[in-house]
Amino acid sequence: MDRLWQEALEHIKESLSPQLFSTWIKPIRFVRADKSMVYLQVPNRFFLDWIRDNYVARIEQALSTLGAVDYQVILEVGKPENSSDQAENPEPPAAPAREILAQKKPEFFPSNLNPRYVFNDFVSGSSNQFAHAAAMAVANNPATTYNPLFIYGGVGLGKTHLVNAIGNAILKKNPDMRVCYYASEKFMNELINSLRYARMDEFRNKFRSMDVLLIDDVQFIAGKERTQEEFFHTFNALYEAHKQIVVTSDKFPKDIPGLEERLRSRFEWGLIADIQAPDIETKQAILKMKAEKNAITLPEDVAYFLSNSVTSNVRELEGFLIRLGAYASLTSTPITLEMAREVLKDILVEKNRELTVEEIQKTVAAHFNIKMADLKSPKRLKALVLPRQIAMYLARNLTSLSFPEIGERFGGKDHSTIIHAIKKIDKCQEEDFQLRAVIDSLKNTLTR
Numbered sequence: 519m520d521r522l523w524q525e526a527l528e529h530i531k532e533s534l535s536p537q538l539f540s541t542w543i544k545p546i547r548f549v550r551a552d553k554s555m556v557y558l559q560v561p562n563r564f565f566l567d568w569i570r571d572n573y574v575a576r577i578e579q580a581l582s583t584l585g586a587v588d589y590q591v592i593l594e595v596g597k598p599e600n601s602s603d604q605a606e607n608p609e610p611p612a613a614p615a616r617e618i619l620a621q622k623k624p625e626f627f628p629s630n631l632n633p634r635y636v637f638n639d640f641v642s643g644s645s646n647q648f649a650h651a652a653a654m655a656v657a658n659n660p661a662t663t664y665n666p667l668f669i670y671g672g673v674g675l676g677k678t679h680l681v682n683a684i685g686n687a688i689l690k691k692n693p694d695m696r697v698c699y700y701a702s703e704k705f706m707n708e709l710i711n712s713l714r715y716a717r718m719d720e721f722r723n724k725f726r727s728m729d730v731l732l733i734d735d736v737q738f739i740a741g742k743e744r745t746q747e748e749f750f751h752t753f754n755a756l757y758e759a760h761k762q763i764v765v766t767s768d769k770f771p772k773d774i775p776g777l778e779e780r781l782r783s784r785f786e787w788g789l790i791a792d793i794q795a796p797d798i799e800t801k802q803a804i805l806k807m808k809a810e811k812n813a814i815t816l817p818e819d820v821a822y823f824l825s826n827s828v829t830s831n832v833r834e835l836e837g838f839l840i841r842l843g844a845y846a847s848l849t850s851t852p853i854t855l856e857m858a859r860e861v862l863k864d865i866l867v868e869k870n871r872e873l874t875v876e877e878i879q880k881t882v883a884a885h886f887n888i889k890m891a892d893l894k895s896p897k898r899l900k901a902l903v904l905p906r907q908i909a910m911y912l913a914r915n916l917t918s919l920s921f922p923e924i925g926e927r928f929g930g931k932d933h934s935t936i937i938h939a940i941k942k943i944d945k946c947q948e949e950d951f952q953l954r955a956v957i958d959s960l961k962n963t964l965t966r
């Protein structure tokens with residue numbers, strides 16, 4: 519059996535980089551074997567966990583290829599190599615490999631979660647209550663209720679916060695679970711590195727051994743062929759093993775350009791929940807909560823002023839609050855409405871500047887991948903009519919221009935054409951959930 523072990527080592531060596539082999543496999547010592555078990559010694563507990571999670575299957579596979587079929591690897595923590603009593607007093611063997619595989623050792627598993635983002639600090643309002651409720655349901659019963667959970671919404675509206683809150687709540691209740699948060703760009707970078715250094719097995723083992731995988735801003739992997747493929751396989755492996763997957767994006771799956779069809783359809787298997795721009799009451803509640811957290815005294819009228827006059831991006835709103843807090847502290851003056859107006863005046867002027875129809879047309883044209891000129895043209899092609907009507911609708915909603923003035927900016931169209939377009943979009947939005955999502959996303963882009 520000793521010889522067989524040496525051969526198995528050679529076998530494993532072929533499939534690993536020299537560095538990995540010498541780090542993880544070389545220090546493993548063969549102890550003994552009986553009819554169905556191979557006892558291997560590793561230097562310490564951390565090592566044992568790592569080998570168990572990443573290499574036991576590979577070792578069993580190598581033994582099986584060499585004829586030792588159905589042998590089970592049993593890992594034990596051994597004494598240092600020069601220890602004299604090693605042979606006489608072997609450590610009691612650790613649990614059988616398959617049992618070990620079932621155990622989880624979270625203390626060595628980095629979750630990447632942001633501990634600040636918890637449900638308690640998330641303000642729920644009409645704009646986000648659906649996503650909030652879905653996130654809580656997933657946190658309470660991972661992989662049983664909604665899988666995958668897909669949360670989408672505009673920039674700075676709380677997606678990252680919610681997804682981390684899910685992870686933190688799950689870990690609090692189940693400290694043994696492997697919960698991992700990844701921004702999709704980080705997933706991609708790790709994949710690139712694994713490809714470059716021939717560490718794909720490790721990469722796959724790592725992602726496929728999660729109990730809960732949280733992927734933020736998945737839109738960034740769109741158009742990246744290799745990343746999408748690897749994510750697709752990770753998704754399948756986890757889904758089939760009944761593990762929870764949560765994905766966020768700035769858009770509804772159908773509206774993510776360059777997203778592979780097979781991924782899009784999988785994202786639609788579970789629950790899709792949107793986060794909309796917060797209303798004034800929610801913004802005020804968020805500001806009050808954040809002020810309290812940061813020990814900033816924020817008078818009612820200033821909270822109202824901020825919520826009413828600026829952005830719907832909560833991150834930006836938070837930034838204004840911090841700025842006011844810093845100013846108050848540096849000048850040793852309390853925050854007042856007058857002071858808020860003065861300190862934020864430049865930003866607010868820019869923010870309150872009215873959008874132009876050209877900006878709206880440009881954004882809509884880019885979203886639908888058509889030419890801006892087509893929005894102003896009389897062409898009746900189906901692919902142009904809907905974007906044009908959406909642009910007209912947004913022009914009416916986001917500017918103060920009259921119907922004839924809008925018609926003028928759409929290539930001299932009659933005001934009745936504009937009224938018809940607005941009525942149609944209004945009606946379609948009531949029935950068509952996806953159209954509503956597209957319009958919300960465009961509004962968000964235009965007003966952030």
Ligand SMILES: Nc1ncnc2c1ncn2[C@@H]1O[C@H](COP(=O)(O)OP(=O)(O)OP(=O)(O)O)[C@@H](O)[C@H]1O
Pocket residue numbers: 639640641642646671672673674675676677678679680735768804832833836
């Ligand atoms: N409902 C909320 N209650 C409390 N804080 C919120 C809420 N929504 C957003 N925030 C805060 O706003 C900031 C931005 O939120 P977050 O990063 O989660 O947004 P996001 O939607 O992931 O943005 P991006 O699209 O840029 O990834 C965070 O500090 C977060 O705590």
